[in-house]
Amino acid sequence: MFTIEHDFDATIITLIDEGSPSLREDIVIRAADDRVSVAQFDAGAQTEAVVTLSLSQLRDLAAALDLPEGSYRLVRKTP
Structure with a gap:
């Protein structure tokens, strides 16, 4: 399950773990104009x-999810 909220300066996506048996803390993704932050509470460390x-x-990460093992450099095509 997930939620999406639009603030004036960012979009916030919260991923809620509904799996079992061991549930993980929610993951909060905050997308701004120039960066994306991924946050998760660590209950053991209380941080x-x-x-x-x-x-x-972020573009590299998205591309990497669909590629086999190796070293890559993405090159953006200019229109």
């Missing part, structure tokens, strides 16, 4: 872990 990606890193 929130946050990873911030540039839009270039």
Whole structure:
């Protein structure tokens, strides 16, 4: 399950783990104009872990999900 909210400066997506037997904490994705942050609460450490990606890193991640093992560089085509 997930939710989507639109703030004035970002879109916020929350991923809610409905799986069993071991449920994970919600993941909150905050997409702004120049970056995307992924956050998850760590109950053991009582802290929130946050990873911030540039839009270039996000594009690379999206491409990597569909590629086999290896080293790649994406080249954007100019119109």
